[in-house]
Amino acid sequence: MSGGLFVAVEGPNGVGKTTAVARLADRLRANGRAVHVTTEPSDTPLGRLIRTSEGSLTGRALALAVAADRYAHLEAEILPALAARKVVISDRYVQSSLVLQRLDGLPLREIWQHNAHVPPASLSFYLHHTPEVLRQRLEQRSRRSRLERVGSPRRELDLYDDAFAFLAARGWRQARIDCRDLDPDGVVTQLLQHLEQLEP
Numbered sequence: 001m002s003g004g005l006f007v008a009v010e011g012p013n014g015v016g017k018t019t020a021v022a023r024l025a026d027r028l029r030a031n032g033r034a035v036h037v038t039t040e041p042s043d044t045p046l047g048r049l050i051r052t053s054e055g056s057l058t059g060r061a062l063a064l065a066v067a068a069d070r071y072a073h074l075e076a077e078i079l080p081a082l083a084a085r086k087v088v089i090s091d092r093y094v095q096s097s098l099v100l101q102r103l104d105g106l107p108l109r110e111i112w113q114h115n116a117h118v119p120p121a122s123l124s125f126y127l128h129h130t131p132e133v134l135r136q137r138l139e140q141r142s143r144r145s146r147l148e149r150v151g152s153p154r155r156e157l158d159l160y161d162d163a164f165a166f167l168a169a170r171g172w173r174q175a176r177i178d179c180r181d182l183d184p185d186g187v188v189t190q191l192l193q194h195l196e197q198l199e200p
Helices: 017-030 045-053 059-083 094-103 108-115 131-139 146-150 153-168 184-196
Strands: 005-010 035-039 087-091 123-128 174-178
Touching: 005 017, 005 059, 005 094, 005 184, 017 035, 017 087, 017 123, 017 184, 035 059, 045 059, 059 087, 059 094, 059 108, 094 108, 094 146, 094 153, 108 153, 123 153, 123 184, 131 153, 153 174, 174 184
Parallel strands: 005 087, 005 123, 035 087, 123 174
Antiparallel strands: none
């Protein structure tokens, strides 16, 4: 991992993406890597508008706004960090659109049309857990988003499987991580093992 790497961490709501991203960044920094952590929607005026408008911005309008935020995110933040030879770790990327916008009623191929020009991550991770555990975690949240209420853990898992197959057919490098018997540090250990295989 001597050059810049772009890592996307994906999976259904409640699977532990944000925790995994933070701990992966810590482990990489401890190993001497320069790391840039980011998220989608981005932490920009457009990204923040999407987050606060998710309850009322729906369907095609939401999908287009998310895609626009992603292209701007790449140009302003992700690509410059990669050029600086950093490891960029994103909490969500294209896969989230291929899942969440389908929950919002759009067909997969239309969603892909909005995102077809974004570069693939060096490696995309899909975190998986059981629907029962995901449901329990979501029920503990004080607030759930509109799409969390519309969907279900089982439906999200199925749609992530669809996204995995769809992007695999287009040459994206991806890995599934089964989190059922792993604590957060165990999840990160598996992520690092996969990243080590990217060494030239």
